[in-house]
Amino acid sequence: MNLKLLGSSLIIAGTALGAGMLAIPMVLAQFGLVWGTLLMLVIWLGTTYAALLLLEASIKAGGGLGMNTIARKTLGKGGQLVTNSLLYALLVCLLMAYIIGAGDLVQKLLSSIGLDLSLMQSQVAFTMIAGVVVAAGTAVIDKLNRALFAVMVIMLVLTLLSLVPTISIDNLMVATSDSKIDLIKTSSVLFTSFGFMVVIPSLVTYNKEASHKQLRNMVVIGSLVPLFSYLLWLYAAMGNLSAEQMVDFKNVSELIAALGSSHSMINLILSVFTGLALLTSFLGVAMALFDQNVDTFRQNRAVTYVLTFILPLAGALFAADQFLSVLGYAGIILVFLAVFIPMAMTIKLRQEDDSAFEVDASGVLYQASGGQLAMGLSFLFGCFLLAAELI
Numbered sequence: 001m002n003l004k005l006l007g008s009s010l011i012i013a014g015t016a017l018g019a020g021m022l023a024i025p026m027v028l029a030q031f032g033l034v035w036g037t038l039l040m041l042v043i044w045l046g047t048t049y050a051a052l053l054l055l056e057a058s059i060k061a062g063g064g065l066g067m068n069t070i071a072r073k074t075l076g077k078g079g080q081l082v083t084n085s086l087l088y089a090l091l092v093c094l095l096m097a098y099i100i101g102a103g104d105l106v107q108k109l110l111s112s113i114g115l116d117l118s119l120m121q122s123q124v125a126f127t128m129i130a131g132v133v134v135a136a137g138t139a140v141i142d143k144l145n146r147a148l149f150a151v152m153v154i155m156l157v158l159t160l161l162s163l164v165p166t167i168s169i170d171n172l173m174v175a176t177s178d179s180k181i182d183l184i185k186t187s188s189v190l191f192t193s194f195g196f197m198v199v200i201p202s203l204v205t206y207n208k209e210a211s212h213k214q215l216r217n218m219v220v221i222g223s224l225v226p227l228f229s230y231l232l233w234l235y236a237a238m239g240n241l242s243a244e245q246m247v248d249f250k251n252v253s254e255l256i257a258a259l260g261s262s263h264s265m266i267n268l269i270l271s272v273f274t275g276l277a278l279l280t281s282f283l284g285v286a287m288a289l290f291d292q293n294v295d296t297f298r299q300n301r302a303v304t305y306v307l308t309f310i311l312p313l314a315g316a317l318f319a320a321d322q323f324l325s326v327l328g329y330a331g332i333i334l335v336f337l338a339v340f341i342p343m344a345m346t347i348k349l350r351q352e353d354d355s356a357f358e359v360d361a362s363g364v365l366y367q368a369s370g371g372q373l374a375m376g377l378s379f380l381f382g383c384f385l386l387a388a389e390l391i
């Protein structure tokens with residue numbers, strides 16, 4: 001895997017790794033280590049397979065295309081309309097949430113150095129500046145994301161070095177709840193934390209010279225990074241705080257404060273990590289929306305810049321205190337967009353003769369493994385996630 005493909009894997013990982021990571025221990029601690037780990041693995045497996053279905057659809061539809069064109073080629077105009085509507089709703093909701101969270105962090109950061117901006121001014125400044133990076137193209141995002149991700153990894157390692165030596169095995173093994181319904185409800189939080197599939201069409205465009213096997217490896221490696229990061233953070237947090245403590249926390253800041261009471265650097269380290277997680281997620285999601293707008297409206301980059309950022313910014317300004325609510329709406333939309341639509345696209349394409357599709361330089365035509373059995377399990381996975389969102 002070359003640096004370009006590795007950078008693309010990090011874009012996938014950075015898009016998935018958001019501030020939701022910090023909330024994972026709070027929602028899983030009450031069920032103990034075993035059940036929390038099993039559910040995390042199920043969610044990772046289901047989302048990664050669905051992402052590979054989208055990769056297959058993107059390659060077979062011609063490669064280098066946005067979701068708009070892929071949907072039109074595979075599902076017709078009706079499917080294109082549904083896909084575009086869901087994708088825009090998802091991306092706008094996610095960007096709104098990231099702008100809300102990042103604006104708050106920017107305001108506090110600038111205040112600490114004596115520069116006072118209002119929350120609205122901080123949100124506008126963050127969106128406009130980060131938006132310029134997105135408009136510069138995937139190559140610029142790739143290079144910046146590598147640097148940001150390296151710092152995120154350092155912050156995570158420092159956190160683990162502080163927390164791992166003080167892990168209590170008793171804390172890891174104790175479960176205060178055996179309700180499987182409550183466990184299933186947490187699936188929505190975990191699923192949203194693996195919501196990276198929106199960047200796949202853009203990355204296929206960016207890596208058009210790569211083989212299909214390399215593109216598959218890009219997706220798998222990109223999804224494994226957040227999986228291991230989430231599990232390590234889950235073990236470290238659960239091992240240092242009791243389930244009873246974490247269940248009572250109302251927000252992430254209380255979790256950070258509790259960990260910081262016995263580890264003095266945790267507050268600073270996790271604040272930096274949270275800021276970078278929001279920024280890398282914003283860049284990945286904004287890249288997907290920007291490329292979708294290029295594919296749909298075919299305007300110059302200045303017009304596309306306005307189309308991409310004006311609506312999410314307006315929504316963030318009017319819903320400044322609704323970070324978690326906005327993410328909740330995004331989770332429901334994501335189930336359809338990340339699981340059912342790629343499945344429908346792939347089923348349609350597999351009904352055609354393979355000779356209609358272009359192979360890569362090695363003569364290989366990519367198809368996600370597992371056949372009809374894996375497709376059926378993916379459908380059940382989507383139904384499971386919908387149930388988790390609605391019960």
